[in-house]
């Protein structure tokens with residue numbers, strides 16, 4: 001009876017397709033906060049790491065959506081204009097406590113969307129925001145390297161063989177400048193890191209679903225990376241070649257103000273950075289990418305694109 005076979009085989013097929021290995025990412029509740037962590041990193045007892053989330057802080061974020069204005073308590077970890085410094089400091093205290101290491105100093109950067117990396121071997125003398133750059137690396141215990149984001153991609157690297165770590169901030173400019181490749185190169189020089197040993201966590205950031213970019217970004221990526229096309233959705237070739245898929249209004253007699261919106265592509269920054277890591281010699285099986293989109297999940301994260309006035313998450317890694 002073919003119909004019976006069909007009925008019997010259907011649920012089995014469905015089970016097979018939905019059966020996937022458990023996600024290596026998990027939320028851990030600690031000290032009243034939700035910390036996102038990567039299971040493969042927790043196997044090293046000398047390593048501390050975590051990605052902060054939005055809820056549970058001392059900061060008060062006022063938002064005016066379509067509905068009533070509302071205020072929300074958030075874990076803003078960046079010194080943003082709208083927030084009070086003492087509240088951000090309190091949030092940072094709560095966060096390092098939740099990481100289990102309240103005694104360790106946070107090392108931060110003034111992030112400038114560059115390819116500049118800093119190798120750190122001692123804690124900063126005082127809380128220091130004057131160091132400019134977008135990546136931190138160390139093989140010294142007792143430091144928490146911290147990157148701040150609100151849509152950009154945070155990347156944490158671990159070299160278990162030499163006990164060295166790095167934290168990287170990659171938006172489209174940093175990705176274009178290959179900040180991840182250059183930081184890995186710095187680890188090779190400073191710590192004798194072999195890319196084949198490295199484990200990489202590509203944390204929550206804006207997903208391709210929400211990350212629209214215009215012709216300028218498309219052209220720059222096309223000029224820089226032969227494989228760029230695979231990181232974009234949309235009219236990549238038209239935008240990369242400079243042929244506007246929407247002809248000028250005066251050619252088509254469209255009245256001013258009624259032109260179609262300028263053409264856009266959607267960029268997958270996480271995929272781009274994963275590809276750069278693979279190109280540099282990191283094994284694909286050692287690269288773990290969070291599929292959480294900061295713009296889709298403003299319940300969990302801050303999104304600069306979606307909200308403009310918003311907080312900053314921190315992605316932290318250190319050696320105990």
Ligand SMILES: [Zn+2]
Pocket residue numbers: 206207208209210293294295296297
């Ligand atoms: Zn999204």
